[in-house]
Amino acid sequence: MLKKLILVLNCGSSSLKFSILNSFSKKTYVSGIVERLFLKNTVVYIYTHHKKYKKKLSDYTNYVDALNFIFKKIKDKYYSYYNQIDGIGHRIVHGGNKLNQSVLITHKILKIIKKFSIFAPLHNPANLIGIKISRKFFPHLVKKNVAVFDTSFHYSLPKTSFLYAIPYKFYKKNKIRRYGAHGISHNYILNKTAKILNKSKNLLNIISCHLGNGSSVTAIRSGKSVDTSMGLTPLEGLVMGTRSGDLDPAIIFFMYKKLGLSINSIEKILTYKSGLLGINQRSSDCRYSEKNYKNDKNAKLAIEIFSHRVAKYIGAYSSLMQGRLDAVTFTGGIGENSILIRNKVISKLGLLGLYIDKNANDNVKLNKNYFINKKNSIKILVIPTQEELFIAQETRKLIDRKNV
Ligand code: ADP
Numbered sequence: 504m505l506k507k508l509i510l511v512l513n514c515g516s517s518s519l520k521f522s523i524l525n526s527f528s529k530k531t532y533v534s535g536i537v538e539r540l541f542l543k544n545t546v547v548y549i550y551t552h553h554k555k556y557k558k559k560l561s562d563y564t565n566y567v568d569a570l571n572f573i574f575k576k577i578k579d580k581y582y583s584y585y586n587q588i589d590g591i592g593h594r595i596v597h598g599g600n601k602l603n604q605s606v607l608i609t610h611k612i613l614k615i616i617k618k619f620s621i622f623a624p625l626h627n628p629a630n631l632i633g634i635k636i637s638r639k640f641f642p643h644l645v646k647k648n649v650a651v652f653d654t655s656f657h658y659s660l661p662k663t664s665f666l667y668a669i670p671y672k673f674y675k676k677n678k679i680r681r682y683g684a685h686g687i688s689h690n691y692i693l694n695k696t697a698k699i700l701n702k703s704k705n706l707l708n709i710i711s712c713h714l715g716n717g718s719s720v721t722a723i724r725s726g727k728s729v730d731t732s733m734g735l736t737p738l739e740g741l742v743m744g745t746r747s748g749d750l751d752p753a754i755i756f757f758m759y760k761k762l763g764l765s766i767n768s769i770e771k772i773l774t775y776k777s778g779l780l781g782i783n784q785r786s787s788d789c790r791y792s793e794k795n796y797k798n799d800k801n802a803k804l805a806i807e808i809f810s811h812r813v814a815k816y817i818g819a820y821s822s823l824m825q826g827r828l829d830a831v832t833f834t835g836g837i838g839e840n841s842i843l844i845r846n847k848v849i850s851k852l853g854l855l856g857l858y859i860d861k862n863a864n865d866n867v868k869l870n871k872n873y874f875i876n877k878k879n880s881i882k883i884l885v886i887p888t889q890e891e892l893f894i895a896q897e898t899r900k901l902i903d904r905k906n907v
Contacts, residue, residue, distance in 0.1 A: 508524060508525055513594040514633040515626070519536065532584050535548055549573075566636075595650045599622070605900075607649055608648040664730040681731070683721070691889055692886055707725070713888065716787065789809075806847065813844070830883065833884070839885060860880075
């Protein structure tokens with residue numbers, strides 16, 4: 504019997520990830536990543552449960568060529584899985600203020616994704632290419648492509664959180680407001696936390712920290728996002744691998760007027776040369792700063808500033824919980840793996856009733872137990888995010904509904 508598999512596509516700014524999985528059994532059959540798109544040494548990795556395949560592609564490979572390569576490979580080499588795919592889920596970074604849930608991709612939806620490319624110029628155009636090439640390779644599934652948005656979860660933000668204090672016309676006319684990002688991950692974490700705590704998600708008040716190369720914190724009250732640290736674009740908020748996060752906007756004027764830097768180069772500095780990399784001057788990878796925490800004062804500073812900013816957001820978002828915080832959650836490459844950062848963040852938050860259990864924090868991965876809090880503390884959990892699974896589940900829901 505056919506297994507009914509979902510192909511999930513995640514076209515990022517410099518990499519492209521895919522998975523073929525069953526949304527019910529949660530089993531992934533094939534997955535892969537193309538790294539270093541548009542750079543030298545573009546490389547593709549494909550994984551099945553017992554094998555790893557690696558191939559160097561031509562230098563500077565673009566999305567179209569990478570997607571063509573992957574789809575052809577899946578068809579030729581993994582036909583038994585290819586043949587069972589009956590829906591395609593796309594991670595779309597920016598759905599603007601129009602879409603509060605996942606949708607089947609129609610002409611109208613394509614237009615919305617295109618329109619909001621203005622606020623996600625590195626992502627939405629790549630997502631559109633992903634949709635186009637998928638439709639070409641899977642012509643029988645054209646009507647079974649689903650868009651799952653990183654912004655949808657934040658549709659519930661109240662005006663007090665999403666409006667910037669600039670003249671109102673920029674919101675009304677130009678749609679400048681906070682949209683947030685990482686919604687797929689925060690939403691998955693909310694659902695998973697509800698399961699772990701055995702509580703209805705609509706009753707949950709949590710602060711969800713997604714800490715990776717891109718990082719964000721979301722305040723979730725009664726199961727809804729009520730504030731989030733990323734803004735109009737994913738540049739605002741926490742310190743990230745190479746992104747500055749929050750800063751005084753006057754820094755931009757200073758760089759422009761006094762230092763004579765062009766707007767383009769300032770954008771590049773804040774997006775690609777700041778964050779952990781900007782502070783430690785060596786690497787955007789948090790593991791570098793951790794490894795050199797004791798012998799390199801800039802690496803130490805990078806960790807301290809990163810942790811300070813996360814703690815500051817948790818403190819601020821506790822004010823939105825209406826008196827009851829059920830849990831603080833950590834996910835993402837750093838949130839799931841960095842014992843040091845979790846410890847640094849939580850140790851600043853005793854005033855809120857958050858206390859970390861050292862042993863649990865050190866061994867959370869090993870123990871496969873989500874909890875890292877002391878007994879007398881508000882719950883603190885480490886939960887591996889599963890964005891692909893969430894996208895597959897959303898896709899399954901929509902294509903099955905369509906079949907009814
Ligand atoms: P993305 O935002 O690109 O999805 P990830 O969530 O995969 O990123 O996170 C990537 C980051 O996670 C890496 O840059 C690295 O800094 C961090 N990371 C991964 N493993 C560890 C680890 N063991 N300790 C500390 N940081 C880690």
